Amino acid sequence: MKCPFLVAAAISLLAGTASAQVVQAPAGAVEGKAARGIAVFKGIPYARPPVGDLRWKPPAALPAWQGVRKAQGFGAACIQPRPRAGSIYANPPAKIDEDCLTLNIWAPERAKDAPVFVWIHGGALTTGYSHEAMYDGAKLAARGMIVVSINYRLGVLGYLAHPGLSAESAAGVSGNYGLLDQIAALQWVKANIGAFGGDAGNVTIAGESAGALSVMYLMAAPRARGLFHKAIAQSAYMISTPSLKDALHGEAAAEETGQKVAAALGAPDIAALRAMDPVALTENAAKAGYMPWGTIDGKVLPRQLVEIFDRGEQAPVPLIAGFNIGEIRSLRFLAPPAPASAGAYEAAIRARYGDLSDAWLRLYPSRDPGEAVLAAPRDALYGWTAERLAIGQTAIGQPAYLYLFDHGYPAADENGLHGFHAAEIPFVFGTAADAPPFWPKIPDTVGEKxxxxxxxxxxxxxxxxxxxxxxxxxxxxxxxxxxxxxAFADVPRAGVRLMPGMYALHEAAVCRRRAAGNLPWNWNTGTVSPVLPASADCP
Known part of the structure; x- marks a missing residue:
């Protein structure tokens, strides 16, 4: 008679052994692997590789392939610069390539009409990739839904606007290529996810940081309408965005920025830019000061995000939006320099905020100016955006759920990183053991699980x-x-009126900048804010 222990061990081993899983999708047959009830398909292309003459072109449809495509290895990450030394987020991909427009799928075996969750990675539209271990979708998929993670073009390859590129376009616009990639991925999901057991009529888009910025862009983009039905924006930032041809709100025209980048790189025309090595091009453009943003072109992005939401023109979908209590603790380059003294801090605020100064100093008092310069940009960027999104969706009759992530654990708190930017991600995905190598280690305790x-x-x-x-x-x-x-603190705790006065103060400041017409609204807040004009049309 066999030993019961050995029999049980053998059964357990077999249960964890991956088996081939083939899906016949409209795009073509793909072979993934299934284990523990979850089938995983890696590196599925959703558009043609944007190389050669297709660089800086909207994503082109990929013809259906013949035979069975192996989908058992992740695709290359999109071209991106090396991460900053010392960053807790540093976790460079094993491979980068222009041929990067792929997606990954985690699906419960025998799924049928399952909800679909599409994850858009962050990284300032400059770095990141869909298959970072922290984004593994297996545990979310085990809750009965299909998880999709996508790559999209980054940096200068994903967002460059230039008169030469606009001249090539039938619509007369350029930029937004990374956003168009995201839309193409959602179109692929709509056409194909049913073959994996997903419901194309029940798609949620979700992202953190630049992924959440992308969620807002998708909510604003007419071409994305109907491709998703719910949205989750984790640490989004509704900042001023360059317009294609005009210098507005203190931002240079996107085409002008593109011309300056090309000149800095010694490229006389688009052909010369396309002839450049993509890695060198990306790194040298970043060194020349290029920062990728969406472009307000009247087509892909019709208006500033604040205007879209003010007019109720955003996608009418249910929403989760929130931010983290310690956003700037891990992004200290976004914080203004600490003032020399409490008096200097108060004087700087009063000189810039005028009749709003008392409200500012109540929220960010001078008794601890070092803490104030962390809290103020957190709220001006992330807190104001999250509540504005909740207010905007509520106004158009959609349910909106606001949150504050205020959860700490020893390795983070001991290093001054309580509730830091992106800290919620491994808790959402259930991937605490798979966080990046320099991430404050999450303890393996019952409470954290x-x-x-x-x-x-x-x-x-x-x-x-x-x-x-x-x-x-x-x-x-x-x-x-x-x-x-x-509030996601030690445990989830419900409340009302998050940080009273916070939203009103920053909404008033942004309103005055918008009214002035020549002032951006982003991280230039607090002691580095421009002097705010008084406005009869703003609080």
Whole structure:
């Protein structure tokens, strides 16, 4: 008689052994691997490689392939510069290439009409990739949904605008190529996800940081309408965006910026730019000061994001939006220099904010100016955006769920990184053990696992039916008339009126900058803010 222990071990081993999984999709047959009830398909192309003459062109459709395509290895990341030394986010991809327009799928075996969760990675539209280990979709997929992660063009290859490129376009526009990639990926999902057991009529887009900026761009983009049905924006920032041909709101015209970059690189025309090595081009453009943003071109992005949401022209979908208490603690380059003294700090604020100074100093008092210069840009960038998104969706009759991530653990707190930027991601995905190598290590405790399970449950149930619920946890109510929110602290805790006065102050400041017409609204806040004009049309 066989030993029961050995039999059980053999059964366990077999249960964890991956087996081939073939799906016949409209794009072509793909072969992934299935293990523990989840089938994984890696590196599926969703558009033609944007190389050669297709560099700086909208993504082109990929003809259906013949035979069975192996989908068992991740594709290359899009071209990107090396990460900053000392960054907790540093985790460069093993391979980069212009041929990078691929996506990955995690699907429960025998899924049928399952909700679809599309993850858009962050990285300032400059770095990042879809298959970073922290984004592994297996645990979210185990909650009954299909998880898709996508690559999109980055940096100068993804967002360059230039008169020569606009002249090539039938619409007369340029830039936004990375955003158009995201739209193409969603179109691929719509056409193909049913073959993997997904419901193309129940797609949630989600992203963090630049991924959340991308979520807002998609909510604003007419071409993306109908390709998704819910949205999650984690640490989004609704900052001023360059216009294609005009210098507006203190931002240079995007085409002018493109011309300056080309000149700095010694390229007389687009042909010369296309002849350049993509890695050298990306790194040298960054050294020349190029920063990628979307472009307000009247076509792909019709207006500034603030205007889209003011006019109620954004996608009418349920939304989760939130930010982290320690956003700037890991992004200190976004913080103004600490003032020499409390008096100097107060004087700088009063000189810049005028009649708004008292409200500012109540929220960010001079008794701790070092802390104030961390809290103020956090709120001006991320807090104001999150609440503005909740207010905007509520105004058009859609449920919106606001959150504050205020969760700490020893390795983060001991290094002054309580609730840092992106800290929520491994808790949502259930990938604490797979965070980047320099990430503050999340302890493997029952409490942290329970907290992560709650966040995963809220996100998954929202993707399923637009109602974030976690069994045995606090009820998360829509923002609504009483400004409800959820604080993810030691445990999820429901509340109302997050940081009273915060949203009103920063909305008033942005309103005055918009009214002036020549002032951007971004991280130039607090002691480095321009002098705000008084405006009869603003609070």
């Amino acid at each position: 329970r907290f992560s399970a709650a966040m995963g449950d809220y996100w998954a149930s929202f993707a399923r039916d637009g109602n974030p619920v976690a069994k045995g946890q606090a009820a998360w109510r829509p923002y609504g008339k009483d400004a409800a929110f959820m």
